[in-house]
Amino acid sequence: MNGAESLMRTARAAGVEVCFANPGTTEMPLVAALDSVPGMRAILGLFEGVCTGAADGYGRMLGRPALTLLHLGPGFANGIANLHNARRAGSPIVNLIGDQTTWHRDADAPLTSDIESLARPVSAWVHSVESAGELAAAGARAIENAADNQIATLIVPADCQWEEASGPARPAPAPRASEPDAAQVEAIADALRNAQSPALLLGRRGLSKAGLAAAAKVGARAACRTLGETFPARQERGAGILNLERLPYFPEQAAESLQNVDVLVTAGARDPVAFFGYAGVPSRLAAKGCRVLDLAPSAIDLVAALERLADLLPATGEAAPRSDAKRPEVPSGELNPASLGAALAALQPDDAIVVDEGATSGLPYFLSAAGAPPHSYMALTGGAIGQGLPCATGAAIACPDRRVIALQADGSGMYTLQALWTQARENLNVTTVICANRSYRILQVELARAGIAEPGPQALSLTDLRRPELDWTHLARGLGVAAVRVENADDFARELKRSLAEPGPSLIEALL
């Protein structure tokens, strides 16, 4: 077998099943090798940001890596923005990037560039192989690294793919998460007991059902607020699940929310910082005197640590708080972010996956959906827009039996609209709701926050998406996805109900 086949066999034997691909000439043997391994599924994206964003969504849902297959430096570069989001989400991904043949690299051919320099900012592990014989073992190391919830990038010169190699390699089994450190959990329990105004901030596995169940006990027993990260990679939500306070986005509001907190326990979340620096606003959001204590560094079993923490706290007799099953009425009348969010929360099916890149139009939905049927909620972790449609695509590949709902701002959606084509090709159960306010609304807010009270015509033109108006129904049809436009809440609810009941992808452009 050649190097490419040894790599694909290595990946498949390690449980990898999907390859999100947009290959080129330097990846041809890897493309051919996809057919040599039963059970490896190739999924084409018409732009690399679709592939990497889909791998992110897939990884968030299944906790194990997909491959991406990308073409040299420029092809990889097109995938960087969504790898940035995936890195912030802690998603496992293995990137395979073809490179010029080993003997041709020094010729500096037109497509040659410094791939490693591009890869490092988004990869925990980067390696460039030098021979076909090394490829299977390098692939195994990439998978080991990805298994640790991070991004591994393997650069593979074309000749290392086509030359003879000796069979697959086996990655070391993923290390089990360590037991919590008893002394540290004890110290945190002590701190909570003695706090005036404690809070628990959850991220990553702390936002799983098990994590939230343990956190609910901690909250009840320590009279402790329970907060969630502003932009969670994946948070379980809905009726019967602890409803977290969401840390606000703007730093003044976030700092105000935390101002009385004297002990902040982070569990899968980082010591929180502002998304951006503003004049006179500190980087850290916790109050100056606040003690910030990390319950479980990354190698530790976070859910076990939360459970142990709950066990160390006195049972109060109070039941741990959980969201009641309570959905909004299906709204009528004007269509705006509030009525759109209420309709979605009112109608979303059991066990939905909601990918929220709704930006300024998304928050009302989040508030409305606390008592909706249990569902998974995924946000824009790294702030690199263009994540929603690809992430929804990957989540739908990962979980074909669940309905995926992409709540998508129009401006951000334009970055990676090609994802709709992949949804059509794979007949994925994705309902896309475009929040069409026809502006970069957040930038209009940020201009004002930057003290630019009356922006001039050049500045205004850069935040305005009219002239011409985008028409998402045509865009979707061009990509093979059925679409409708709605202008009031009644029509939105009707079309949403229809879309949610239909197999395959469809899109609703909601004019706000």
Place this chain on the structure above:
Amino acid sequence: MNGAESLMRTARAAGVEVCFANPGTTEMPLVAALDSVPGMRAILGLFEGVCTGAADGYGRMLGRPALTLLHLGPGFANGIANLHNARRAGSPIVNLIGDQTTWHRDADAPLTSDIESLARPVSAWVHSVESAGELAAAGARAIENAADNQIATLIVPADCQWEEASGPARPAPAPRASEPDAAQVEAIADALRNAQSPALLLGRRGLSKAGLAAAAKVGARAACRTLGETFPARQERGAGILNLERLPYFPEQAAESLQNVDVLVTAGARDPVAFFGYAGVPSRLAAKGCRVLDLAPSAIDLVAALERLADLLPATGEAAPRSDAKRPEVPSGELNPASLGAALAALQPDDAIVVDEGATSGLPYFLSAAGAPPHSYMALTGGAIGQGLPCATGAAIACPDRRVIALQADGSGMYTLQALWTQARENLNVTTVICANRSYRILQVELARAGIAEPGPQALSLTDLRRPELDWTHLARGLGVAAVRVENADDFARELKRSLAEPGPSLIEALL
């Protein structure tokens, strides 16, 4: 004035007039500053690859830089692929990238990443400023670097934009190209005189009208073949202009074309190498015994060197060869790359700018257009697909009085289709012809070249753009551009004539 204004005033005073922008929160003061400087035009792209590709097209046409304004690492990353092409084209560009405030960088906020590592592979010059006071001078240095036909990238923390600064700076005047080295030109003239089978390979300024006129004399006087690079950044073509042999794309054919050449003089072109490495095919295309002589290293005035070379060669009395005015008939019947190319060559107006990302569908046009009215021809210099529509957009901004024709493959066009929206907003005179063969045809060829005679279903699925069929008429309409689909040569010619006569953008989807 603040740092942002000092930078914009610096750029404007140096003759910079256009800023291709897709900004975010960390660029707000720069956005506001666009309105503080008369004569600076902001042009919004709905994806960063549109901005950088447009700056490339603008730079190729005018030989002076536009600004791009991009948002942090991920926003810049979305622009890398087209910067890669611009680097290979020798286009002058100044990238401005906002960054987190200086004091907030260490907080590692969600959008923070290593921007310099991303920027270096595509930038000849990268600099990150640390204070507002430094910004104008850094901008001047960026412009000096870009003036040397290269890419300069300036990273600007948000606080350095909004804090007080002291007025603009002035870049040093661009150094004039040096006089040719007399001894070297003499030596090359000698080599040509003594060669059995000499050839002259032109690139960059050698492909300008003046360069080609001088090259024609060299060709006539030295009985020397005149060749052009496979993928020229910009080549003047048409009736009355020297028609170059185009160096073939596939290395076997290119090497065959050069096999008897014993002296190869490069003029603005590199010692030619294969686009990709293939088993048993050398990297260099020139024959083993061939002497390759560079007429003019980059600092030298290339046109002057060509003229001096011509002067040193004996006048033969033969007129320098020039293309006759000769256009194909307007074709009828089947629509295929040949009839499409013939129709375009038959109908293109005087002084057109043709941006060719037609990939496998583009070559027949090139061959047909040698005797068309004089025009500028621009190709995909770096192989990073998704360059055509943005490049056409920038060329139309640069040259509003010329008709721009984008000959665009469907697969590549999907990477940066958002460019059509900018064409509609700015009402640019661009005719886009989509060569819709609904496949990555080149990859089907490359699979076969890689010895994969019967690709399996996974491999086939990665080169096939049906299932579902892309509909470019809907895509264009969704982006505000009028579009039609044609299926035979007669309809294509009719619609092309109409589009070329109409102001503003329009698109023709040509089913091949």
